[in-house]
Amino acid sequence: MSDTCDPIIAKHGDVMFTTGIGPAESIERWVKSIALVSGQKVDWHYSFGRAHVLAVGDMARVKQAIRETIGEHDAIWREDYKTYLKRYPDGSCPFRPKWWTSRDETMYGDKR
Numbered sequence: 001m002s003d004t005c006d007p008i009i010a011k012h013g014d015v016m017f018t019t020g021i022g023p024a025e026s027i028e029r030w031v032k033s034i035a036l037v038s039g040q041k042v043d044w045h046y047s048f049g050r051a052h053v054l055a056v057g058d059m060a061r062v063k064q065a066i067r068e069t070i071g072e073h074d075a076i077w078r079e080d081y082k083t084y085l086k087r088y089p090d091g092s093c094p095f096r097p098k099w100w101t102s103r104d105e106t107m108y109g110d111k112r
Helices: 007-012 024-038 059-083 102-111
Strands: 014-019 041-047 050-056
Touching (some): 024 041, 050 059
């Protein structure tokens, strides 16, 4: 991964997750974790103030890797929240992908 999204992933990848966390170095580290855990091609790019995580390959493995690494995402979110206290309303929770379910929260919520 580099300063630009892998062109193959950018052209053919499915968006797996759109999130508002930052900074870029932290997102890069987390996305590399997803790629390592899933064994799939995963990259990301910023667009309209959000980080879009894209992947090609076995999407079930990528989703599982996101579930397994969501704690890292949430740690970045909490640090971002502390830095910009007025950025998120009180009681808000970290971003979740559209495919995330309450069952995921039950199974993986203890990793936050």
